Amino acid sequence: MGRVGEDMTMYFSTRDFAPSRRVNEWREAVFSHCGEFQLEFDRPDSEANLQLRRIGSLACARLSQSLRRVYRTDTQAMRSQSDDGFVLLQLSGTAQLTQFDRRTSLLPGDVTLIDAGAPFEINLFERNSQICVHVPKDSLSDAAGGWQGRFGGKLPASTSYLLHSLVGSAFGPADCFSQEQGNILVTAFLALLANGWQDSAATKEAPVEAESESAQKVKTFIMAHLGDEMLNPRTIASAIGVSERRLHRIFSTKGESVSHWIRQCRLERCANEFRNPSYRERSITEIAYAWGFNDSAHFSRLFRKEFGVPPREYRRAALTH
Structure with a gap:
């Protein structure tokens, strides 16, 4: 989740390596293509997959992994010098995100926003599949104001459903849409984020859904x-x-x-x-x-x-x- 390389597409699987090498190979793949994180593994021979795609200018990473915990420390956050947000789409499995003292349970179909330039922690309770979309904060600002208060919360279910459908289309055939169509999808993606944030039902007491x-x-x-x-x-x-x-x-x-x-x-x-x-x-x-x-x-x-x-x-x- 996070920084993705310039390649339009890429697929990586630990199945291509002996069980004894999988942890190191997965850590290297995540660091190289997604950024610096701490990874705690469920088992040393875990199978994991990483697929990279782009929607116009937005880089997307689809990860399927069996980890206990993924987190970014203060030092790693400072070293990343990131000025981006991660829009995280939960595909399968369950997890809990903690950022800025805010805890959010993630179930399949949920969408949340993470500040890439700040520490965060994700605890995974079973094998998880997620898509992380790398979005510059400037783009978030252009889409809607006040997005800084949304980190660590969930978007409304209706918005999440549409975002899952839109982002999922990026992981079809590599040439399923043109660059121009990709740019149109980026506009739609950012508009959906803005619409979800402005949803009156979701913002009555807080910008996004939050649980006690x-x-x-x-x-x-x-x-x-x-x-x-x-x-x-x-x-x-x-x-x-x-x-x-x-x-x-x-x-x-x-x-x-x-x-x-x-x-x-x-x-x-x-x-x-x-x-x-x-x-x-x-x-x-x-x-x-x-x-x-x-x-x-x-x-x-x-x-x-x-x-x-x-x-x-x-x-x-x-x-x-």
């Missing part, structure tokens, strides 16, 4: 224990150190319930693995049980209600496209 520290703490705990079938309001409240009443109040302020939020996250994790060819050999029941479900028939009903088709049909369609 208590909500962040609860959701971080839930995402780290999502595969535990014993995860429920009572065990969560006990682990976090709040009453069950307080726990339910945290979610009710956003019109949610604890159990519903857990169920939705579990279903999304299952759907992610159904779409991933790496999990082709695992049965639907194995994947469902790994994410905390304990009744295959009940899981199938919930999945069909959420996605409109049975798990088997969803998986078959996803893997044949």
Whole structure:
């Protein structure tokens, strides 16, 4: 995430190296093409992929990796002398961003803004895929004023959906659009950012969606224990150190319930693995049980209600496209 080279396209995978070399090769690839960061690995032989593309003048990096933590120290931030922002699009997996004492949970579909010239930290709770768009702060200023207050927050869901669709188009065929079309997409990209910031629903109390520290703490705990079938309001409240009443109040302020939020996250994790060819050999029941479900028939009903088709049909369609 961050500085990307001048090449229009590039693809890098640690699969091309022996397991013992993967950590060093990945670190070198990230430093060379994205900038200087501290990387804490989940395992020494982790597989990771990096793909670089451009949308007009904007450099984009798509990363898929199994790390525990990515962060930029004060020294690294000063050394980078960066005058840019990172627009981070969460594709899969879950993470938590901390910058300027602001914590934000990132779920698939979310979009956030990071100040590249300041320290930040991203904790990853499972394998993550993200796209980072490198945007000069001058361009942010031209698009909308007051963007400095948006660092570390999330854009509204409707804006995030459109940004995912637009930026995702850059990772189709390398020659899928011309430079002129790319410039048009840059204009649309910046306009969507400005529109999201100015959305009255998102700016009533803060420029972007922000969650209380208590909500962040609860959701971080839930995402780290999502595969535990014993995860429920009572065990969560006990682990976090709040009453069950307080726990339910945290979610009710956003019109949610604890159990519903857990169920939705579990279903999304299952759907992610159904779409991933790496999990082709695992049965639907194995994947469902790994994410905390304990009744295959009940899981199938919930999945069909959420996605409109049975798990088997969803998986078959996803893997044949």
